Amino acid sequence: MKLLAISLSASLLGAVAAAKPSEDIVRERLLGAAFLDNQSYDLLEKMTNLYGGRITGSESNEKSMQLLERALDENGIANHRELFTFPGWERREDSATLLHPLKRELRSIAMGYVDQHPTFAAELIYLGKGTPEEIPQNSQGKIGLLAANVKLSQDSIQAFATDNGIKGLLLTNRKNGGQLLARTANYSGDASPIPIYSVTEEEGHWLKRLVESGENPRIQLSTSSIVKDIECANLVATIPGKTSKKIVIGAHFDSWDLGQGALDNGLGIAQAFDIARLIHEINPDNHYTIEIVWFNAEEFGLFGSYAYMEQHQDDEIVAMINLDMVGNPIGANAMGFDSLLPALETFSKDLNGFALPKDVANAPWLGSDHMPFINQGIPSITLNAPIKAESVAYYHDFGDTFEKVDKEVLSKSVGILSLLAYQLANDPSLDRPRLTEQQTIELLKKAKLDEKMKTAKIWPFEEN
Ligand SMILES: [Zn+2]
Structure with missing residues:
Protein backbone atom coordinates (compact mmCIF):
# COMPACT_ATOMS: atom_id res chain seq x y z
CA MET A 1 0.00 0.00 0.00
CA LYS A 2 2.79 2.34 0.89
CA LEU A 3 4.56 1.80 -2.42
CA LEU A 4 1.35 2.37 -4.32
CA ALA A 5 0.75 5.64 -2.49
CA ILE A 6 4.26 6.84 -3.25
CA SER A 7 4.08 6.00 -6.96
CA LEU A 8 0.63 7.55 -7.24
CA SER A 9 1.63 10.82 -5.65
CA ALA A 10 4.83 10.83 -7.70
CA SER A 11 2.96 10.48 -10.94
CA LEU A 12 0.47 13.12 -9.82
CA LEU A 13 3.37 15.51 -9.31
CA GLY A 14 4.76 14.47 -12.65
CA ALA A 15 8.10 13.76 -11.04
CA VAL A 16 10.18 10.65 -10.83
CA ALA A 17 10.28 9.89 -7.13
CA ALA A 18 13.07 7.68 -5.89
CA ALA A 19 11.69 5.26 -3.32
CA LYS A 20 12.58 6.42 0.17
CA TRP A 89 38.38 36.81 30.68
CA GLU A 90 41.62 37.23 28.75
CA ARG A 91 44.86 35.58 29.75
CA ARG A 92 47.91 37.84 29.59
CA GLU A 93 51.40 37.70 31.11
CA ASP A 94 51.09 36.36 34.65
CA SER A 95 53.60 34.88 37.04
CA ALA A 96 53.95 33.22 40.42
CA THR A 97 57.54 33.42 41.63
CA LEU A 98 59.22 31.91 44.65
CA LEU A 99 61.41 34.67 46.17
CA HIS A 100 62.77 32.95 49.28
CA PRO A 101 64.65 30.68 50.09
CA LEU A 102 65.64 30.84 46.42
CA LYS A 103 64.37 32.78 43.48
CA ARG A 104 62.52 30.72 40.92
CA GLU A 105 59.55 31.35 38.67
CA LEU A 106 57.02 28.58 39.24
CA ARG A 107 55.38 26.67 36.44
CA SER A 108 51.93 28.09 37.01
CA ILE A 109 48.90 29.68 35.39
CA ALA A 110 46.21 32.01 36.64
CA MET A 111 42.73 30.51 36.78
CA GLY A 112 39.96 32.10 34.71
CA TYR A 113 38.51 35.35 36.15
CA VAL A 114 41.66 36.17 38.11
CA ASP A 115 41.82 39.90 37.48
CA GLN A 116 44.87 42.13 37.15
CA HIS A 117 46.25 43.54 40.42
CA PRO A 118 49.38 45.34 41.61
CA THR A 119 52.27 42.88 41.98
CA PHE A 120 52.75 41.80 45.60
CA ALA A 121 54.83 39.35 47.61
CA ALA A 122 53.81 37.55 50.79
CA GLU A 123 54.73 34.63 53.01
CA LEU A 124 53.37 31.25 51.93
CA ILE A 125 51.28 29.17 54.36
CA TYR A 126 49.89 25.67 53.89
CA LEU A 127 46.09 25.29 53.97
CA GLY A 128 45.62 21.56 53.28
CA LYS A 129 42.13 21.05 51.85
CA GLY A 130 41.14 24.49 53.06
CA THR A 131 38.82 23.42 55.90
CA PRO A 132 38.52 25.98 58.74
CA GLU A 133 40.59 23.75 61.12
CA GLU A 134 43.47 23.61 58.65
CA ILE A 135 43.83 27.36 58.24
CA PRO A 136 46.64 28.71 60.46
CA GLN A 137 45.81 31.43 63.01
CA ASN A 138 47.80 34.27 61.49
CA SER A 139 46.86 33.90 57.83
CA GLN A 140 46.17 37.61 57.32
CA GLY A 141 47.98 39.02 54.28
CA LYS A 142 49.57 35.69 53.33
CA ILE A 143 49.39 33.46 50.26
CA GLY A 144 47.87 30.04 50.87
CA LEU A 145 48.90 26.74 49.27
CA LEU A 146 46.07 24.23 48.81
CA ALA A 147 46.38 20.48 48.38
CA ALA A 148 45.26 18.74 45.19
CA ASN A 149 41.60 18.09 44.40
CA VAL A 150 40.19 20.92 46.53
CA LYS A 151 36.76 21.95 45.29
CA LEU A 152 36.84 25.71 45.17
CA SER A 153 33.38 27.24 45.25
CA GLN A 154 32.88 30.95 44.85
CA ASP A 155 31.84 31.10 48.49
CA SER A 156 34.98 29.33 49.68
CA ILE A 157 37.21 31.72 47.70
CA GLN A 158 35.28 34.64 49.16
CA ALA A 159 35.74 33.17 52.63
CA PHE A 160 39.50 32.81 52.16
CA ALA A 161 39.67 36.46 51.18
CA THR A 162 37.29 38.05 53.66
CA ASP A 163 37.23 35.81 56.76
CA ASN A 164 40.91 34.89 56.70
CA GLY A 165 42.47 37.84 54.88
CA ILE A 166 44.39 35.50 52.58
CA LYS A 167 45.75 37.52 49.65
CA GLY A 168 46.24 34.77 47.10
CA LEU A 169 45.94 31.02 46.56
CA LEU A 170 48.11 28.39 44.89
CA LEU A 171 46.25 25.24 43.95
CA THR A 172 48.29 22.04 43.64
CA ASN A 173 47.48 20.05 40.50
CA ARG A 174 45.95 16.60 40.88
CA LYS A 175 48.19 14.90 38.32
CA ASN A 176 51.96 14.68 38.25
CA GLY A 177 54.25 15.24 35.31
CA GLY A 178 54.50 19.03 35.40
CA GLN A 179 50.89 19.46 34.40
CA LEU A 180 48.66 22.41 35.12
CA LEU A 181 44.91 22.62 35.28
CA ALA A 182 43.30 25.51 33.46
CA ARG A 183 39.82 26.20 34.67
CA THR A 184 37.51 28.94 35.71
CA ALA A 185 37.49 30.30 39.25
CA ASN A 186 33.69 30.67 39.12
CA TYR A 187 30.67 30.18 36.87
CA SER A 188 29.14 33.60 37.29
CA GLY A 189 31.58 35.69 35.25
CA ASP A 190 32.64 37.72 38.31
CA ALA A 191 36.25 38.70 38.94
CA SER A 192 37.83 36.42 41.53
CA PRO A 193 38.23 38.38 44.80
CA ILE A 194 41.83 37.12 45.12
CA PRO A 195 44.32 35.73 42.59
CA ILE A 196 44.31 31.92 42.30
CA TYR A 197 47.06 30.07 40.47
CA SER A 198 47.33 26.45 39.43
CA VAL A 199 50.81 25.03 40.23
CA THR A 200 52.21 21.64 39.26
CA GLU A 201 51.89 18.72 41.64
CA GLU A 202 55.68 18.52 41.99
CA GLU A 203 56.18 22.20 42.82
CA GLY A 204 53.14 22.10 45.11
CA HIS A 205 54.74 19.28 47.13
CA TRP A 206 58.06 21.11 47.19
CA LEU A 207 56.46 24.33 48.45
CA LYS A 208 54.61 22.35 51.14
CA ARG A 209 57.91 20.87 52.33
CA LEU A 210 59.43 24.35 52.42
CA VAL A 211 56.56 25.62 54.61
CA GLU A 212 56.82 22.61 56.92
CA SER A 213 60.59 22.94 57.29
CA GLY A 214 60.12 26.44 58.72
CA GLU A 215 61.89 28.19 55.83
CA ASN A 216 59.10 30.79 55.61
CA PRO A 217 58.97 30.73 51.81
CA ARG A 218 57.86 33.93 50.08
CA ILE A 219 55.86 34.08 46.87
CA GLN A 220 55.32 36.96 44.47
CA LEU A 221 52.16 37.11 42.35
CA SER A 222 51.92 39.26 39.27
CA THR A 223 48.73 39.16 37.20
CA SER A 224 47.93 41.17 34.10
CA SER A 225 45.11 38.91 32.87
CA ILE A 226 41.80 40.76 32.85
CA VAL A 227 38.10 40.26 33.23
CA LYS A 228 36.30 41.91 30.32
CA ASP A 229 33.25 41.61 28.12
ZN1 LIG B 1 34.41 20.16 27.69
Missing part, protein backbone atom coordinates in the same frame (compact mmCIF):
# COMPACT_ATOMS: atom_id res chain seq x y z
CA PRO A 21 15.34 4.13 1.45
CA SER A 22 14.21 1.80 4.19
CA GLU A 23 15.31 2.50 7.74
CA ASP A 24 17.74 -0.40 7.67
CA ILE A 25 19.41 0.90 4.56
CA VAL A 26 19.74 4.37 6.06
CA ARG A 27 21.27 2.92 9.18
CA GLU A 28 23.72 0.78 7.25
CA ARG A 29 24.75 3.69 5.11
CA LEU A 30 25.24 6.00 8.11
CA LEU A 31 27.40 3.46 9.90
CA GLY A 32 29.40 2.54 6.82
CA ALA A 33 30.06 6.16 5.89
CA ALA A 34 31.17 6.99 9.44
CA PHE A 35 34.13 4.67 8.89
CA LEU A 36 34.74 4.83 5.14
CA ASP A 37 34.06 8.50 4.61
CA ASN A 38 35.30 10.01 7.88
CA GLN A 39 36.13 13.70 7.49
CA SER A 40 36.04 14.71 11.13
CA TYR A 41 39.53 13.41 11.86
CA ASP A 42 41.16 15.50 9.12
CA LEU A 43 39.15 18.57 10.07
CA LEU A 44 40.25 18.29 13.68
CA GLU A 45 43.86 17.70 12.72
CA LYS A 46 43.88 20.80 10.56
CA MET A 47 42.11 22.91 13.19
CA THR A 48 44.40 21.89 16.04
CA ASN A 49 47.61 22.08 13.97
CA LEU A 50 46.89 25.50 12.55
CA TYR A 51 45.19 27.25 15.44
CA GLY A 52 45.83 25.41 18.72
CA GLY A 53 43.57 25.94 21.72
CA ARG A 54 40.31 27.81 21.09
CA ILE A 55 39.85 29.91 24.20
CA THR A 56 36.83 32.14 23.64
CA GLY A 57 37.69 35.63 22.43
CA SER A 58 41.00 34.57 20.86
CA GLU A 59 42.07 34.72 17.24
CA SER A 60 42.46 30.94 17.36
CA ASN A 61 38.82 30.56 18.29
CA GLU A 62 37.74 32.84 15.42
CA LYS A 63 39.95 31.18 12.80
CA SER A 64 38.91 27.72 13.90
CA MET A 65 35.28 28.72 13.53
CA GLN A 66 35.93 30.06 10.04
CA LEU A 67 37.51 26.71 9.15
CA LEU A 68 34.41 24.86 10.35
CA GLU A 69 32.13 27.27 8.49
CA ARG A 70 34.03 26.64 5.26
CA ALA A 71 33.78 22.88 5.77
CA LEU A 72 30.01 23.16 6.28
CA ASP A 73 29.65 25.45 3.24
CA GLU A 74 31.62 23.03 1.07
CA ASN A 75 29.17 20.32 2.04
CA GLY A 76 26.15 22.50 1.31
CA ILE A 77 25.02 22.55 4.95
CA ALA A 78 23.19 25.75 5.88
CA ASN A 79 24.85 27.48 8.82
CA HIS A 80 24.88 30.81 10.56
CA ARG A 81 26.43 32.50 13.57
CA GLU A 82 24.46 33.70 16.56
CA LEU A 83 26.33 36.48 18.34
CA PHE A 84 26.37 37.10 22.06
CA THR A 85 28.39 39.05 24.57
CA PHE A 86 29.32 37.67 27.96
CA PRO A 87 31.47 38.63 30.93
CA GLY A 88 34.71 36.93 29.85
CA ILE A 230 33.82 39.38 25.11
CA GLU A 231 31.74 39.23 21.97
CA CYS A 232 31.67 35.87 20.25
CA ALA A 233 29.29 33.50 18.49
CA ASN A 234 27.65 30.12 18.57
CA LEU A 235 27.66 28.41 15.19
CA VAL A 236 24.38 26.80 14.14
CA ALA A 237 23.86 24.36 11.25
CA THR A 238 20.37 23.33 10.24
CA ILE A 239 18.91 20.31 8.49
CA PRO A 240 15.25 21.26 8.06
CA GLY A 241 12.68 18.60 8.89
CA LYS A 242 8.98 18.18 8.13
CA THR A 243 8.26 20.21 11.25
CA SER A 244 10.03 23.12 12.88
CA LYS A 245 10.08 21.18 16.14
CA LYS A 246 13.67 20.24 16.60
CA ILE A 247 16.42 18.09 17.98
CA VAL A 248 19.49 20.03 19.09
CA ILE A 249 22.87 18.35 18.88
CA GLY A 250 25.32 20.48 20.83
CA ALA A 251 29.10 20.44 21.30
CA HIS A 252 31.15 23.18 22.89
CA PHE A 253 33.46 24.82 20.43
CA ASP A 254 35.83 26.60 22.79
CA SER A 255 38.63 25.03 24.78
CA TRP A 256 41.26 26.20 27.21
CA ASP A 257 44.31 27.80 25.73
CA LEU A 258 47.21 25.71 27.05
CA GLY A 259 47.05 22.77 24.66
CA GLN A 260 45.00 22.30 21.50
CA GLY A 261 41.65 21.33 23.01
CA ALA A 262 41.83 18.18 20.88
CA LEU A 263 39.87 15.99 23.28
CA ASP A 264 38.06 18.77 25.16
CA ASN A 265 36.19 19.38 23.02
CA GLY A 266 37.77 18.94 19.61
CA LEU A 267 36.16 15.50 19.65
CA GLY A 268 32.68 17.00 19.99
CA ILE A 269 33.34 19.62 17.28
CA ALA A 270 34.49 16.91 14.91
CA GLN A 271 31.70 14.44 15.75
CA ALA A 272 29.01 17.10 15.34
CA PHE A 273 30.48 18.04 11.95
CA ASP A 274 30.44 14.48 10.62
CA ILE A 275 26.97 13.79 12.04
CA ALA A 276 25.66 16.89 10.26
CA ARG A 277 27.42 15.91 7.06
CA LEU A 278 26.32 12.28 7.01
CA ILE A 279 22.68 12.98 7.82
CA HIS A 280 22.60 15.83 5.31
CA GLU A 281 24.01 13.49 2.67
CA ILE A 282 22.30 10.20 3.45
CA ASN A 283 18.96 11.11 4.99
CA PRO A 284 18.21 14.83 4.82
CA ASP A 285 14.43 14.33 5.14
CA ASN A 286 13.62 13.75 8.76
CA HIS A 287 10.54 14.37 10.81
CA TYR A 288 12.09 16.93 13.16
CA THR A 289 14.47 19.68 12.18
CA ILE A 290 17.99 18.88 13.31
CA GLU A 291 19.97 21.80 14.62
CA ILE A 292 23.67 21.23 15.24
CA VAL A 293 25.08 23.89 17.54
CA TRP A 294 28.72 24.58 18.38
CA PHE A 295 28.53 26.52 21.62
CA ASN A 296 31.18 29.03 22.55
CA ALA A 297 32.36 30.05 26.04
CA GLU A 298 31.46 26.76 27.71
CA GLU A 299 34.69 26.62 29.67
CA PHE A 300 34.07 30.05 31.20
CA GLY A 301 30.67 28.93 32.52
CA LEU A 302 28.33 27.64 29.77
CA PHE A 303 27.72 31.16 28.46
CA GLY A 304 27.11 30.03 24.85
CA SER A 305 24.46 27.47 25.68
CA TYR A 306 22.72 29.90 28.05
CA ALA A 307 22.78 32.53 25.28
CA TYR A 308 21.36 30.01 22.80
CA MET A 309 18.57 29.07 25.19
CA GLU A 310 17.75 32.73 25.70
CA GLN A 311 17.67 33.40 21.95
CA HIS A 312 15.51 30.29 21.35
CA GLN A 313 13.24 30.55 24.35
CA ASP A 314 10.11 29.82 22.34
CA ASP A 315 11.45 27.13 20.00
CA GLU A 316 9.94 23.70 20.34
CA ILE A 317 12.98 21.61 21.17
CA VAL A 318 11.95 17.99 21.73
CA ALA A 319 15.39 16.71 22.75
CA MET A 320 19.00 17.80 23.17
CA ILE A 321 22.11 15.63 22.78
CA ASN A 322 25.26 17.06 24.34
CA LEU A 323 28.65 15.94 23.04
CA ASP A 324 31.37 16.92 25.49
CA MET A 325 34.47 14.70 25.42
CA VAL A 326 32.63 11.73 23.95
CA GLY A 327 35.08 8.89 23.34
CA ASN A 328 34.01 5.29 22.89
CA PRO A 329 30.22 5.12 23.48
CA ILE A 330 29.22 2.32 25.85
CA GLY A 331 25.94 3.72 27.14
CA ALA A 332 23.43 6.55 26.94
CA ASN A 333 22.19 8.74 29.80
CA ALA A 334 18.60 10.05 29.89
CA MET A 335 19.69 12.64 32.49
CA GLY A 336 16.63 12.14 34.68
CA PHE A 337 14.06 12.43 31.85
CA ASP A 338 12.04 9.23 32.18
CA SER A 339 10.26 10.01 28.90
CA LEU A 340 13.54 9.36 27.04
CA LEU A 341 14.07 5.89 28.44
CA PRO A 342 12.05 3.85 25.90
CA ALA A 343 13.75 5.54 22.94
CA LEU A 344 17.23 5.14 24.44
CA GLU A 345 16.66 1.55 25.46
CA THR A 346 15.55 0.62 21.95
CA PHE A 347 18.49 2.51 20.56
CA SER A 348 21.19 0.96 22.69
CA LYS A 349 20.02 -2.62 22.08
CA ASP A 350 19.53 -2.36 18.37
CA LEU A 351 22.62 -0.84 16.84
CA ASN A 352 23.55 -2.88 13.77
CA GLY A 353 26.19 -4.84 15.65
CA PHE A 354 27.28 -2.02 17.96
CA ALA A 355 24.88 -2.59 20.88
CA LEU A 356 25.98 -0.49 23.85
CA PRO A 357 27.17 -2.78 26.65
CA LYS A 358 26.02 -0.57 29.54
CA ASP A 359 22.39 -0.14 30.48
CA VAL A 360 20.79 3.20 29.86
CA ALA A 361 21.63 5.49 32.79
CA ASN A 362 19.20 8.09 34.08
CA ALA A 363 21.43 10.27 36.23
CA PRO A 364 21.86 13.96 35.48
CA TRP A 365 25.20 15.68 36.12
CA LEU A 366 26.31 19.30 36.06
CA GLY A 367 28.95 21.25 34.24
CA SER A 368 28.29 21.16 30.51
CA ASP A 369 26.00 22.61 27.86
CA HIS A 370 23.03 20.37 28.58
CA MET A 371 22.34 22.35 31.76
CA PRO A 372 20.54 25.36 30.23
CA PHE A 373 18.29 22.87 28.40
CA ILE A 374 17.58 20.78 31.48
CA ASN A 375 16.76 23.96 33.41
CA GLN A 376 14.06 24.61 30.80
CA GLY A 377 12.64 21.10 31.17
CA ILE A 378 13.97 19.96 27.77
CA PRO A 379 14.84 16.24 27.65
CA SER A 380 18.61 16.02 27.35
CA ILE A 381 20.95 13.15 26.57
CA THR A 382 24.61 12.59 27.28
CA LEU A 383 26.76 9.59 26.44
CA ASN A 384 28.71 7.29 28.67
CA ALA A 385 31.75 7.22 26.41
CA PRO A 386 35.17 6.94 28.03
CA ILE A 387 38.42 8.21 26.58
CA LYS A 388 41.59 6.24 27.38
CA ALA A 389 42.80 7.19 30.87
CA GLU A 390 46.33 8.00 29.71
CA SER A 391 44.93 10.48 27.17
CA VAL A 392 42.23 12.07 29.29
CA ALA A 393 44.79 12.77 32.03
CA TYR A 394 45.83 15.81 29.95
CA TYR A 395 42.42 17.41 30.11
CA HIS A 396 42.66 21.25 30.30
CA ASP A 397 46.43 21.02 30.07
CA PHE A 398 49.27 21.50 27.59
CA GLY A 399 48.99 17.84 26.68
CA ASP A 400 45.45 17.94 25.23
CA THR A 401 46.82 17.61 21.71
CA PHE A 402 45.79 15.95 18.48
CA GLU A 403 47.84 12.75 18.69
CA LYS A 404 45.58 11.66 21.58
CA VAL A 405 42.66 11.43 19.12
CA ASP A 406 42.01 7.85 18.04
CA LYS A 407 40.60 7.74 14.50
CA GLU A 408 38.98 4.35 14.97
CA VAL A 409 37.16 5.50 18.11
CA LEU A 410 36.19 8.77 16.45
CA SER A 411 34.71 6.93 13.45
CA LYS A 412 32.82 4.51 15.67
CA SER A 413 31.41 7.31 17.80
CA VAL A 414 30.32 9.25 14.71
CA GLY A 415 28.53 6.13 13.46
CA ILE A 416 26.72 5.50 16.73
CA LEU A 417 25.86 9.16 17.27
CA SER A 418 24.56 9.52 13.70
CA LEU A 419 22.25 6.57 14.29
CA LEU A 420 21.07 8.15 17.52
CA ALA A 421 20.42 11.48 15.81
CA TYR A 422 18.58 9.72 12.98
CA GLN A 423 16.43 7.67 15.34
CA LEU A 424 15.50 10.60 17.56
CA ALA A 425 14.85 12.87 14.59
CA ASN A 426 12.13 10.45 13.48
CA ASP A 427 10.68 9.37 16.82
CA PRO A 428 7.10 10.61 17.34
CA SER A 429 7.22 9.68 21.03
CA LEU A 430 9.50 12.66 21.69
CA ASP A 431 6.78 15.11 20.68
CA ARG A 432 5.54 16.11 24.11
CA PRO A 433 5.57 19.28 26.19
CA ARG A 434 8.64 20.24 28.21
CA LEU A 435 8.65 19.53 31.92
CA THR A 436 7.06 22.29 33.94
CA GLU A 437 9.29 24.34 36.22
CA GLN A 438 8.03 22.35 39.20
CA GLN A 439 8.78 19.02 37.49
CA THR A 440 12.25 20.28 36.55
CA ILE A 441 12.97 21.30 40.12
CA GLU A 442 11.86 17.84 41.27
CA LEU A 443 14.15 16.18 38.70
CA LEU A 444 17.15 18.18 39.97
CA LYS A 445 16.29 17.61 43.61
CA LYS A 446 15.84 13.89 43.08
CA ALA A 447 19.37 13.78 41.67
CA LYS A 448 20.58 15.88 44.64
CA LEU A 449 21.92 18.54 42.30
CA ASP A 450 19.99 21.43 43.86
CA GLU A 451 22.43 22.04 46.71
CA LYS A 452 25.44 21.88 44.40
CA MET A 453 23.80 24.32 42.01
CA LYS A 454 22.99 26.75 44.80
CA THR A 455 26.56 26.60 46.10
CA ALA A 456 27.87 27.32 42.60
CA LYS A 457 25.26 30.11 42.28
CA ILE A 458 23.71 28.54 39.18
CA TRP A 459 20.27 27.63 40.62
CA PRO A 460 17.95 29.39 38.18
CA PHE A 461 14.68 29.04 40.09
CA GLU A 462 13.03 31.30 42.63
CA GLU A 463 12.19 28.37 44.87
CA ASN A 464 14.74 27.31 47.48
